[in-house]
Amino acid sequence: MTPLELTGSLGIVGYGLAAIGPGIGVGLIFGSVIQGTARQPEARGAMMGTAWIGFAVTEALAIIGIALAFVFG
Amino acid sequence: MSGFLSGLVPLETGGFEAPGVHSFDVPPLFESVPWFDKYMLQAVVSVILILAFWLIMARKNAMVPSKSQYIGETAYFFVRNTIARDMIGHDFRRYLPLLIALFSFVLVNNLWGVFPLTLLPTPSHVGWPYGLAILVWVIYNGVGISKFGLFGYLRNTSLPAGVPVFMWPLIIPLEFVSNIIVRPITLSLRLFANMFAGHLLVLVFVLGGEYLLLHSASIINKTAGVVSLIVSMAIFGLEIFVQSLQAFIFTVLTAQYISSASAEEH
Numbered sequence: 001m002t003p004l005e006l007t008g009s010l011g012i013v014g015y016g017l018a019a020i021g022p023g024i025g026v027g028l029i030f031g032s033v034i035q036g037t038a039r040q041p042e043a044r045g046a047m048m049g050t051a052w053i054g055f056a057v058t059e060a061l062a063i064i065g066i067a068l069a070f071v072f073g
Numbered sequence: 074m075s076g077f078l079s080g081l082v083p084l085e086t087g088g089f090e091a092p093g094v095h096s097f098d099v100p101p102l103f104e105s106v107p108w109f110d111k112y113m114l115q116a117v118v119s120v121i122l123i124l125a126f127w128l129i130m131a132r133k134n135a136m137v138p139s140k141s142q143y144i145g146e147t148a149y150f151f152v153r154n155t156i157a158r159d160m161i162g163h164d165f166r167r168y169l170p171l172l173i174a175l176f177s178f179v180l181v182n183n184l185w186g187v188f189p190l191t192l193l194p195t196p197s198h199v200g201w202p203y204g205l206a207i208l209v210w211v212i213y214n215g216v217g218i219s220k221f222g223l224f225g226y227l228r229n230t231s232l233p234a235g236v237p238v239f240m241w242p243l244i245i246p247l248e249f250v251s252n253i254i255v256r257p258i259t260l261s262l263r264l265f266a267n268m269f270a271g272h273l274l275v276l277v278f279v280l281g282g283e284y285l286l287l288h289s290a291s292i293i294n295k296t297a298g299v300v301s302l303i304v305s306m307a308i309f310g311l312e313i314f315v316q317s318l319q320a321f322i323f324t325v326l327t328a329q330y331i332s333s334a335s336a337e338e339h
Contacts, residue, residue: 066269
């Protein structure tokens with residue numbers, strides 16, 4: 001007896017794996033922003049500007065992952 | 074799916090068609106004009122709305138601003154100060170019309186995804202972000218080339234200052250690929266994939282909830298359907314946030330690319 005049979009594409013599982021790294025990266029970025037804001041609240045604006053760019057660059061990996069999951073799916 | 078599990082997973086019993094890539098293939102509005110589909114209509118309407126918005130805002134400039142002028146000025150100063158001035162620096166005025174047009178176009182077209190009459194973000198069809206990214210690519214390369222000349226710009230963009238000579242064979246191809254080739258791809262794919270995935274998420278919650286509520290017999294499934302439909306409202310809220318954020322990030326990255334293309338060597 002087959003207890004569980006998966007049909008269709010494994011691409012989304014691959015996307016889930018691909019999202020681990022960017023998830024950790026985005027968490028590190030905003031964790032650092034929170035720490036920086038706690039240490040020096042008036043520098044928040046400058047930090048947020050850099051943080052959004054870093055967030056966008058990190059997130060690009062997950063974005064490429066989901067695009068490829070559909071391309072090869 | 075085996076027989077034991079099909080009782081546990083009601084959506085697999087047949088009849089439910091899961092949303093996927095095919096959900097984004099909308100038919101053309103009129104049979105005779107195949108290129109005029111819903112995406113095109115939304116983009117055209119958004120251009121008209123944005124033009125009307127900025128023209129009305131710019132028409133009456135009172136010393137003491139009215140409420141509508143205040144809204145327009147807040148939107149204008151957001152792009153001007155937060156995006157253009159902080160990213161590009163002292164020479165930002167030349168690029169302000171481009172940035173404001175990009176920001177309002179991307180924002181309005183993203184927000185079509187939560188507007189009740191349309192419910193389909195225009196950039197979820199990959200051609201639209203490609204077009205925007207090609208526009209941005211031409212502009213930031215053009216800015217660099219017109220400022221430094223072709224070879225000066227290529228040297229500036231693919232060789233950061235202060236790199237030792239023995240690292241050049243490694244750094245130059247990397248920087249070239251990253252700055253000239255990867256940038257427009259990630260710029261367009263980021264916008265596309267966020268809109269695509271967000272719309273897919275909404276479809277899963279709404280269509281799945283509707284199917285569980287209306288097309289299945291067991292009371293547990295109906296309850297799950299109601300919960301799914303309620304949660305879909307929260308997903309719509311998340312989508313509004315993501316859509317505004319992506320419009321912001323698209324404009325910020327455009328400004329960043331222009332700034333790095335026109336930056337002096339230091």
